[in-house]
Amino acid sequence: MSCVSTKQSVYFHDLPDTVLAPIQGNFEPVIQKNDVLQITVSSMNVEDVVIYNTPSMATVGGVASAGPQATGFLVDDSGYIQYPVLGQVKVTGLTKSQLSKSIREQLTARKLLIDPVVSVRFLNYRVTVIGEVTRPQVVNIGSDRVTILEALGLAGDITAFGKKDNVMLIRESEDGTRTVKRLNLNDRSLLSSPYYYLRSNDVVYVEPNKAKVASTNTTRQVLPLILSGLSILVIVIDRLVVH
Template sequence: MIRLPKIVGSTMLLLALFLISSCSQQKKITYFQNIDQISEFNGSSFEPTIQPDDLLMIIVSAPDQEAASPFNLTTENIPTVIGQANMAQRQQQLYLVDKNGTIDFPVLGSINVGGVTKTEVVKLLKDKLLQYVKNPIVNMRIMNYKITVYGEVVKPGSYSVSSERITITEALSMAGDLTIYGKRNNIIVVREINGKKTVGRVDITKADFINSPFYYLSQNDLVYVEPNKAKSSSSTFNQNTSVWIAIASLVSSAVFSILLINKN
């Protein structure tokens, strides 16, 4: 007969192993660990830079609007259907940044805007416009700001960003967050800088990632979440389910036969 203390000891051992495994697993999936140890966060200075293929909406205005008019692209009528009536909606034409980072601006001609921030472009245009317009006002917006999230997330895909400012955690939230199989300590961000692809890696389980250069995403960034070992193990098990069932059946039959022989 098996004595009670052995059963109790075995149960306590299994419970301890389960608790250790649970704590280890929690550390792998919890975000912003040790957040209290971060003394400061310099996020207010982030501003995206203009890249080739960006679509820019730039509107110039001034107290004398007639003087500012030549420096704006013309609007075009876009046909729309509302109910049974054909309507037309006026839409501002956009500037396309070419592969060299330049745009063709009315009157001012070719202007290099690639690789500089929105604030710097606005200042550059104002300085040039002062030769023609008194107290010019320049409003600018990136119209095709988007990021792509794929891999082990709930809703992979491309997402448009209207604010021109998004963090990697916000992007992951837009994609429905990581699945349980997503590797949280090695998220890959692919970014193009001056025509060259740059790869960054982010560990969102550690709070210091908020000071990473990849915490804020730039337009056209690709965010990839790798599968963890659990996903690989799960896939292997699922692919060989019939084999495991067959092995378990054989083992059970063998054990049952041995018990019958010993009984007799």
């Protein structure tokens, strides 16, 4: 069985004490089809905003989490939500802040509310972590931004048999295309990579290392021999007892 080197089993073994520059780019997630959104509206007159804060019928169950279920606005296949008074509102491709601004402007322009404050958050922000981790699972994210290290931590971290230098990230875009990216968690460049932050519905797969593969193959080869030997032993004992 091959050995696992220390460099392969630790994160960022080449990272000295340093200060890293912020990652360039906007990593605020955009709204996609089938997302479930919680939209909260507040204004000076509490009675005027009640209709806008009535929960819709879209329900999000707790995946790998406990607590009550949440309700929100489901984004349909055409990219719209059905919003009180305003009717159909196009939301796909927008960030939370952009949608918040859009709804605020519509409410103000139609003189429905005076100086409304609109808050938007995702209710179904989740990532899938599978492979050589302690607890493979779909993880619900409480906030709207999560790093790959946080996601692995929520899944119990990579096991001793996982390959940290070749973690697969699968990401699906709004048009249905899928991007597959290999990440080296031993390389400090990951901390400056645009893939350091995960997006909703990302899939993280940790491959088994050679030690795990060798162990699995050995088990598959030896187990039938052990079972066969036990069968022969049972037959011999049975015959000895009979005679």
